[in-house]
Amino acid sequence: MNTIYQSLKLLHIAAGSLALLFGLTAILLRNNTKKHRPIGKIYFWSMTVIFLTAMFMATYKFNLFLFFINIFTFHAAFTAYRSLKLKKLHEGQKPEYQDWLMDALNATANVGLLIYGVYYALHYSIEGGIIPMVFGSIGLRNSWVNIRRLRGVIRHKNYWLLAHIGGMLGSYIGAITAFLVNNNQKLGIPDMVAWLGPAVFIVPFIIREVRFYEKKATLHQ
Numbered sequence: 001m002n003t004i005y006q007s008l009k010l011l012h013i014a015a016g017s018l019a020l021l022f023g024l025t026a027i028l029l030r031n032n033t034k035k036h037r038p039i040g041k042i043y044f045w046s047m048t049v050i051f052l053t054a055m056f057m058a059t060y061k062f063n064l065f066l067f068f069i070n071i072f073t074f075h076a077a078f079t080a081y082r083s084l085k086l087k088k089l090h091e092g093q094k095p096e097y098q099d100w101l102m103d104a105l106n107a108t109a110n111v112g113l114l115i116y117g118v119y120y121a122l123h124y125s126i127e128g129g130i131i132p133m134v135f136g137s138i139g140l141r142n143s144w145v146n147i148r149r150l151r152g153v154i155r156h157k158n159y160w161l162l163a164h165i166g167g168m169l170g171s172y173i174g175a176i177t178a179f180l181v182n183n184n185q186k187l188g189i190p191d192m193v194a195w196l197g198p199a200v201f202i203v204p205f206i207i208r209e210v211r212f213y214e215k216k217a218t219l220h221q
Contacts, residue, residue, distance in 0.1 A: 001060070005056075005057065005060055008053045008056055008057060009053070009057065011049065011053055012049070012050060012053035012054060012057065015046045015047075015049035015050045015053065016046075016050055016175065016178060016179065018042065018043075018046040019043055019046040019047050019050060019172075019175045020175055020176070020179060022039050022040075022042045022043040022046060023043045023168075023171075023172040023175055024172075025039050026039045026040045026043050026168070027168075027169070027172070040168070043077075043168075044077055044080070044081045047073075047074060047077040047171055047175070048074070048077075050070075050073075050074075050175075050178075051070060051071075051073075051074035051077075054066060054070040055067065055070060058070060064112065064116055065113075065116060065132060067109075067112075068109040068110070068112045068113045068116065068132070068136075069113065069132070069135060069174075071105055071106055071109035072106065072109055072110060072113065072135055072136075072139045072174070073171055073174030073175070073178075074171070075102055075103070075105070075106035075109075075139070075142070075143070076142070076166075076167045076168070076170035076171035076174065077167060077168065077171035078102050078167075079102070079142075079146055079163055079166075079167040080163065080164045080165075080166070080167025080168040080170075080171065081167075082098075082099055082102075083160045083161075083163035083164045083167065084160065084164060086099070086150075086160060087160045089149065089150065089152050089154060089159070089160075090152065090154045090157075090159070092152070095150045099150055100150070103143050103146055103147055103150070106139060106142070106143050107139075107140060107143040109139065110135070110136045110137075110139030110140045110143065111136070111140070112136075113132040113133070113135050113136030113139065114132070114133055114136035114137065114140075116132045116136075117129045117130065117131070117132035117133030117134075117136060118133065120132065121133070127191075127192060130192075131191075131192070131195045131196065134196065138199075142166075142170070146163070149163060156213075158213055161213055162210050162213060165206070165209050165210055165213065166206055166210055169202060169205065169206045169209070170206065172202070173198045173199050173202050173203070176198040176202075177194070177195060177197075177198045177199070180193075180194040180195075180197065180198065181194045181195060
């Protein structure tokens with residue numbers, strides 16, 4: 001079993017490297033549809049490999065935090081990918097079972113993160129508890145927004161694009177965070193900075209991008 005674990009760990013690292021590279025490239029080429037799409041697909045499937053290998057490793061090591069945060073990150077990538085196939089929700093298009101399943105899984109994982117964070121803060125350290133509580137809160141909000149979209153509660157004509165932008169950039173935050181957390185001792189980065197720093201820097205960019213496209217396609221207030 002240990003050989004399988006080590007092999008999957010190497011695959012996980014390789015997929016992580018591809019995700020970092022192709023994720024950044026997709027962002028830089030976001031206005032070049034012809035190049036952005038194939039690069040974005042490589043990024044998504046790299047994130048899928050990361051998700052599957054991390055699920056195995058988290059289960060094998062019984063690491064609840066890794067298990068929950070892995071679902072949190074993949075939910076963002078999955079939402080972004082599926083949003084391109086759900087462009088007619090405003091016309092009565094029905095989400096598929098995997099869309100509901102992923103959001104149910106994500107909501108459950110984020111409740112788990114909140115409980116884990118409270119428990120850790122009470123029994124170990126407040127700083128260590130803050131991190132899962134922050135991610136759990138963000139994840140629950142994302143699930144709420146996404147479930148409303150799946151149910152056809154639409155405010156913008158380009159709702160699928162907004163979901164794609166937010167999901168892909170959100171999942172890229174997860175990829176960068178994972179890299180920093182796994183290398184923070186080598187880089188001399190404090191744990192709190194490694195965990196929350198990428199979000200602090202990239203979330204404002206996400207907000208700017210989303211608001212830019214929201215203004216172009218508001219259906220109603």
